[in-house]
Amino acid sequence: MALRRLALSGAAALRTSQGHAAALGPQLLRTYASTQMTVRDALNSAMDEEMARDDSVFIMGEEVAEYQGAYKITRGLLQKYGPKRVKDTPITEAGFTGIGVGAAFAGLRPIVEFMTFNFSMQAIDQIVNSAAKHHYMSAGQVTCPVVFRGANGAAAGVAAQHSQCFAAWYASVPGLKVVAPYDAEDSRGLLKAAIRDPDPVVVLENEILYGESFPIDEAALDKDFTVPIGKAKVMRSGSDVTLVAFGKMVGYCLKAAELLEQEGVSAEVLNLRSLKPIDRDAIAASVRKTHRVVSVEEGWPQHGVGSEIMAIAIEECFDDLDAPPERVTGAEVPMPYAQNLEAAALPQVDHVVATVKRMMNK
Amino acid sequence: MASTAAAALAGRLAPPALSSRPAGAATAPLCPVGAARRAARRSTAGRVMAVATPPVKQAAAAKGGKAAAVTKEEAHAIYSDMVLGREFEEMCAQMYYRGKMFGFVHLYSGQEAVSTGVIKACLRKDDFICSTYRDHVHALSKGVSARKVMAELFGKKTGCCRGQGGSMHMFDREHGLLGGYAFIGEGIPVGLGAAFQIAYNQRVLGSEQDDRVSVNFFGDGTCNVGQFYESLNMATLYKLPCIFVVENNKWAIGMNHPRATAPSSVADNEPWIYKKGPAFGMPGVHVDGMDVLKVREVAMEAVARARRGEGPTLIECETYRFRGHSLADPDELRKKEEKDHYFARDPIPQFAKYMLSNGLATEEEIKELEKRVQEEVEDCVEFADQSPKPDMSQLLENVFADPKGFGIGPDGRYRYEQPGFTAGTAEVS
Numbered sequence: 001m002a003l004r005r006l007a008l009s010g011a012a013a014l015r016t017s018q019g020h021a022a023a024l025g026p027q028l029l030r031t032y033a034s035t036q037m038t039v040r041d042a043l044n045s046a047m048d049e050e051m052a053r054d055d056s057v058f059i060m061g062e063e064v065a066e067y068q069g070a071y072k073i074t075r076g077l078l079q080k081y082g083p084k085r086v087k088d089t090p091i092t093e094a095g096f097t098g099i100g101v102g103a104a105f106a107g108l109r110p111i112v113e114f115m116t117f118n119f120s121m122q123a124i125d126q127i128v129n130s131a132a133k134h135h136y137m138s139a140g141q142v143t144c145p146v147v148f149r150g151a152n153g154a155a156a157g158v159a160a161q162h163s164q165c166f167a168a169w170y171a172s173v174p175g176l177k178v179v180a181p182y183d184a185e186d187s188r189g190l191l192k193a194a195i196r197d198p199d200p201v202v203v204l205e206n207e208i209l210y211g212e213s214f215p216i217d218e219a220a221l222d223k224d225f226t227v228p229i230g231k232a233k234v235m236r237s238g239s240d241v242t243l244v245a246f247g248k249m250v251g252y253c254l255k256a257a258e259l260l261e262q263e264g265v266s267a268e269v270l271n272l273r274s275l276k277p278i279d280r281d282a283i284a285a286s287v288r289k290t291h292r293v294v295s296v297e298e299g300w301p302q303h304g305v306g307s308e309i310m311a312i313a314i315e316e317c318f319d320d321l322d323a324p325p326e327r328v329t330g331a332e333v334p335m336p337y338a339q340n341l342e343a344a345a346l347p348q349v350d351h352v353v354a355t356v357k358r359m360m361n362k
Numbered sequence: 363m364a365s366t367a368a369a370a371l372a373g374r375l376a377p378p379a380l381s382s383r384p385a386g387a388a389t390a391p392l393c394p395v396g397a398a399r400r401a402a403r404r405s406t407a408g409r410v411m412a413v414a415t416p417p418v419k420q421a422a423a424a425k426g427g428k429a430a431a432v433t434k435e436e437a438h439a440i441y442s443d444m445v446l447g448r449e450f451e452e453m454c455a456q457m458y459y460r461g462k463m464f465g466f467v468h469l470y471s472g473q474e475a476v477s478t479g480v481i482k483a484c485l486r487k488d489d490f491i492c493s494t495y496r497d498h499v500h501a502l503s504k505g506v507s508a509r510k511v512m513a514e515l516f517g518k519k520t521g522c523c524r525g526q527g528g529s530m531h532m533f534d535r536e537h538g539l540l541g542g543y544a545f546i547g548e549g550i551p552v553g554l555g556a557a558f559q560i561a562y563n564q565r566v567l568g569s570e571q572d573d574r575v576s577v578n579f580f581g582d583g584t585c586n587v588g589q590f591y592e593s594l595n596m597a598t599l600y601k602l603p604c605i606f607v608v609e610n611n612k613w614a615i616g617m618n619h620p621r622a623t624a625p626s627s628v629a630d631n632e633p634w635i636y637k638k639g640p641a642f643g644m645p646g647v648h649v650d651g652m653d654v655l656k657v658r659e660v661a662m663e664a665v666a667r668a669r670r671g672e673g674p675t676l677i678e679c680e681t682y683r684f685r686g687h688s689l690a691d692p693d694e695l696r697k698k699e700e701k702d703h704y705f706a707r708d709p710i711p712q713f714a715k716y717m718l719s720n721g722l723a724t725e726e727e728i729k730e731l732e733k734r735v736q737e738e739v740e741d742c743v744e745f746a747d748q749s750p751k752p753d754m755s756q757l758l759e760n761v762f763a764d765p766k767g768f769g770i771g772p773d774g775r776y777r778y779e780q781p782g783f784t785a786g787t788a789e790v791s
Contacts, residue, residue, distance in 0.1 A: 055567055084566050090599070095551045095592025102555020102576075105540055106490065108562055110555075125545055130552055134541060138533035139524035140760040142541070174761050198763035230769050277769030277777075 040210045042187035043073050047111060049223045050195040051081050057195055060087040060096055061113030070115045071210050097123035101130045104146040109195060114150035117166050131200040132175030147194045149203035153247060153298050154346055160334035165299035170202045171275040177229055178276040180204040182250040183214035186273055189227025197229060206248045232279035238268035241292040241356050244283060244309050246272040249296040256352035265360055275305060283309060284316035291322040294355050296347055301329040323359045328352055412637045414648035437722040440654055442731050443482040444474040444710050447499035449739045450508060458689050463515045467529045470499040472684035475709035476609050477503040479657025480577060484665045490538040490576040492553030495530035497542030500579060506534045508742035518749035525752040547587030553578035554593045557604035575603045575668040583614025585635045586623055594642035603668035608635050608678045615687040616695045639676035651679025652707040
């Protein structure tokens with residue numbers, strides 16, 4: 001039933017391209033007050049601080065050094081730490097990912113940047129078979145404190161091969177931890193935690209969010225600030241419905257919650273932050289409070305992160321539910337290029353609002 | 363001589379242990395001996411070239427002088443290591459057929475001169491190696507005890523990975539064994555990553571005296587995989603202390619090497635792998651992989667280069683597996699003539715003969731060395747057989763270095779510790 005609704009909601013979407021244009025436009029400029037920080041600067045400062053803190057941390061990937069990062073996430077690091085710790089690699093994902101994994105086995109803490117996670121498909125054997133499994137296969141003798149990070153999820157106008165979400169793929173693998181930051185605080189805290197973590201961590205960033213600016217607390221600017229992996233964050237408290245999301249969709253849920261408030265619906269927004277381990281307790285606690293749950297993700301519906309959230313809601317709080325849980329996801333198609341089709345293939349704020357209203361019989 | 367214990371030993375699986383047929387006729391010399399050697403030495407001074415050691419025709423035994431650079435103790439260690447590799451693998455076959463081990467088991471018999479010549483003869487305990495699914499003997503040569511390896515194969519708690527890795531995934535942190543990799547090519551960049559760590563240690567962390575090396579082993583089939591080329595490129599690009607050892611046993615399961623790999627140049631019309639080295643800025647060396655002293659000589663030079671900080675070397679060892687790809691392989695494609703050709707070059711009796719003719723061992727000493735190995739292998743089987751199965755608690759251990767990887771439950775305890783998380787229903791045998 002939920003699937004059918006999904007398909008309908010995807011097809012019914014009549015968004016225009018202005019959505020993306022608006023998302024990309026002014027946010028690419030970074031001129032903000034001291035209490036504001038872009039996701040780009042948050043990620044950059046997190047790596048900078050961790051490289052300063054620990055000599056065994058280094059970054060490798062395509063264009064990370066002299067080019068200053070394809071998305072400028074590594075800007076300035078080459079100048080500060082030199083070419084031995086900020087390592088440009090050839091365009092050889094399997095090769096350099098494997099080197100990162102081997103270097104981690106041998107005791108270093110590599111940050112492997114994928115220009116985008118689309119290219120991690122070239123290296124997925126080294127991530128799934130080398131990084132994730134060797135601690136287990138070696139009965140704990142080998143540890144792999146590596147970070148795989150880069151842009152994940154839908155970008156704008158780049159079509160099927162460069163615009164997709166791999167959250168569900170990586171989060172299904174035992175031995176990998178997977179985090180997906182939304183704002184500047186998440187980005188700093190999760191990336192720093194990932195670098196310090198003894199296990200391989202996949203950090204799923206979002207290209208569209210890189211230039212977006214968020215308010216950030218003084219505490220989150222501390223060089224030892226970290227966000228615990230495995231804990232979700234309530235971004236907005238509510239009593240009628242729980243909206244669960246990660247990464248960019250958290251922002252959509254917050255917007256949807258504002259719109260819903262005008263209609264008299266109080267929505268709670270849960271930012272998962274970590275997809276593996278996933279914070280079952282936070283999801284369950286929120287659902288027990290609101291009795292309704294909608295998951296929102298950009299990825300495909302079948303076997304997606306939303307499916308896991310539905311399962312958790314049903315397993316943990318079946319008797320608390322006042323309505324069947326629902327998923328809002330990307331349409332089950334390769335990403336189309338044309339702007340109108342692309343918008344129709346992705347969840348929009350309106351979809352979230354419409355889904356909740358239907359669920360509430362409004 | 364003809365009835366040495368070594369010949370008898372090898373003869374168990376390779377009937378014509380010492381053939382009178384001139385071996386090596388199939389391989390033509392690629393360049394004159396002296397010139398090749400000189401070229402190889404010169405290459406250490408910055409020149410990159412492909413060299414081939416002379417073909418097998420002149421076995422080390424026949425040459426006397428030069429190769430006798432090995433001491434008596436070294437010779438005995440080399441011989442014992444090769445015999446251990448052979449005896450261990452033959453025992454594995456028996457145990458597999460008796461149902462003591464399971465799954466895929468790939469045996470190394472016939473290739474011992476490579477493992478021994480590179481690992482046992484040239485590497486230190488703190489050097490790294492990365493292996494493949496054919497990894498038992500590499501583990502043994504690196505110093506992992508036969509007991510631990512056999513127990514791992516039996517799926518027992520006392521195995522080098524407590525029974526969690528199995529035949530294709532041998533690890534031993536203490537001995538720098540970074541694993542057996544079941545996917546071809548998977549281990550090459552990982553081994554290179556270990557070399558990267560050594561270089562990082564020298565260049566960033568200030569441990570200039572760190573002269574460890576990392577050695578990758580893989581087969582001819584792997585040389586058609588992308589990671590091989592990606593790694594050759596980056597090894598030279600970053601000048602890493604790494605040695606690539608190709609164990610060219612001619613067959614990638616049922617695919618004969620020339621059927622899978624294109625000629626390395628227009629001129630020679632042969633799929634030489636070592637010639638790919640110079641294309642990536644590193645020396646490429648071809649060596650008779652059935653002659654342990656020749657392998658040792660080439661490996662010593664490559665290891666010395668890497669220790670001196672002069673970068674990687676690609677070594678192609680011409681070798682042969684005396685058995686099928688795995689114990690499940692009916693081995694129907696390889697011709698008897700080809701097998702006989704290589705059986706006649708069995709590295710073990712060949713080296714026994716060399717020791718005898720160079721006064722490095724008497725027949726009695728050889729028998730004694732073999733007896734000790736046989737006892738070791740008997741002992742490891744008994745040990746493995748009597749060892750306990752893994753505890754069921756192991757099922758959920760070591761997925762993450764950090765047990766919080768499974769998340770924390772409502773009672774504040776790690777979720778994996780909670781009853782009902784999943785007890786697992788699989789019988790661990």
